[in-house]
Amino acid sequence: MRKDGFYMPARVLCGDDAVRKYAGEMKKFGSRALIVTGKHSADACGVYADICAALDEIGTQYCRFSDVEPNPSVQTIMKARDYALEQGVDFVIGAGGGSPMDAAKAIALMIRHADKDADYLYTAGADGSAVPVVCIPTTCGTGSEVTAVSVLSSDKLKTKKSIPFKLFPQLSLIDGKYLMHAGRKTLNNTGFDALAHLYESYINSSATPMSRMIAEDGMRVWKNNLPVLLGEKELDAESAESLMKAAMLGGIAIAHTGTSLPHGLSYALTYNLGVPHGQAVCFFMTGYLEAADPEDCARALELSGFESVEQFGRIYKECCQLPDVPGEVLRKTLDACTADLAADPAKCKKAPFTVNEELLRKIAYRSLTV
Ligand SMILES: [Fe+2]
Structure with a gap:
């Protein structure tokens, strides 16, 4: 077993x-x-x-x-x-x-x-x-x-x-x-952080059948609220409760597995450029999903309401936008993100696939080309 x-x-x-x-x-x-x-x-x-x-x-x-x-x-x-x-x-x-x-x-x-x-x-x-x-x-x-x-x-x-x-x-x-008072930016940044927890726990070397069951349920709950994050539907009491439930399930999932590469890469982006946490984490998600086992990736996308990695990347950009800094500054920071994570073998081991610096760089830069 x-x-x-x-x-x-x-x-x-x-x-x-x-x-x-x-x-x-x-x-x-x-x-x-x-x-x-x-x-x-x-x-x-x-x-x-x-x-x-x-x-x-x-x-x-x-x-x-x-x-x-x-x-x-x-x-x-x-x-x-x-x-x-x-x-x-x-x-x-x-x-x-x-x-x-x-x-x-x-x-x-x-x-x-x-x-x-x-x-x-x-x-x-x-x-x-x-x-x-x-x-x-x-x-x-x-x-x-x-x-x-x-x-x-x-x-x-x-x-x-x-x-x-x-x-x-x-x-x-x-x-x-309490969520009814959050502005759109907060709603979207935190909503995408919850999704990152669900994805990174699902695609994680420490995942267990039970943590995956929790993550899957969280993705199903999250999916129902995508129209709210896209601004196609008003946030009402029911969606607010449901978004908080998705976040809680994401939390329970990572309490068992920890987060993985996107969180590890995100910290330097937030520390150096002040990019909000959820926006920073999901900046690295398209690359992470592409590096994962194709079956796991397809299942996670389907459960959370996306047809493809590219569609996820486009919707992320629509909801959270890319960091608003000159290209050269961003590239320098992405290199720092890569170097930070490459120096953290415990975090790299959370990915259920082989990680090297070249792959980390590819994941770090992927959002720029979606
Ligand atoms: Fe997070």
Whole structure:
């Protein structure tokens, strides 16, 4: 029998008004919470007000750290950790897209290791215990609410990189209404990130029958929402819930397999040119799909609503656009993306085919010729 299994220890509760409805679930985490958000969207979409109301209801005190930038930096984590220690918090709530949720996990780790400095975040093999984390997604891409991953930007490493700890949230509360406030760019970039998780988990050397089953289901759910991402259909409550479900399934799938080459290639593109994560990842997807086993590629495309790799590439460009920088700057960065990934054999091994620098370069440049 092939290796198989399932492990996803986050308790996930979904539905209308989930944050208010399941407030009582947070009581056991302590008497004071740190709410971690970005600067604006948590207020605009109403999640911050819902969290405050939920915590008031159960008599839990709270404070807020709202300085999480996109692709959060190590410095931001340390600033939030110091604030959390001053405030004496017992647990952390990350609300927003991937950045606040990933930040919440890293902050929770550093609260538990109060005597450690920023270097601890990238110390492989160190104690990964953390104070409890609650995740509340407001976009439809990251899946951070069901993964153990926290990706940070490090000036020391000069790139984005996952920290080497498994940090599953204890609880995730999912309500599609928060997505209704996302702008088109956010919707498309995060929607394509979710698709990348599904593809990269499906076409992955660590894939198991169960992870593939989850990825396949996620692709079917995602496909139904392609008209929304193309702007052919209005985003309504049903599609919002469904897009968030696709993102969650993508998260569960990569929680089992990890991501693969497109994510590995994307980090330098985001770090150097500020290209949003989903846009950066799917820039490398046409090349990855073409390099995969043709049967796997055809199945993934069919399940997610595409007739061919070229059609996927064209629709990606329509929904997310190519990075808007001079050709020479882009080529230089693509070379950096290739070199970064070539130096990461563990990530290269996630591809279920032989990888060399020439293939990585081909994948890196493929979107330019679709
Ligand atoms: Fe991603």
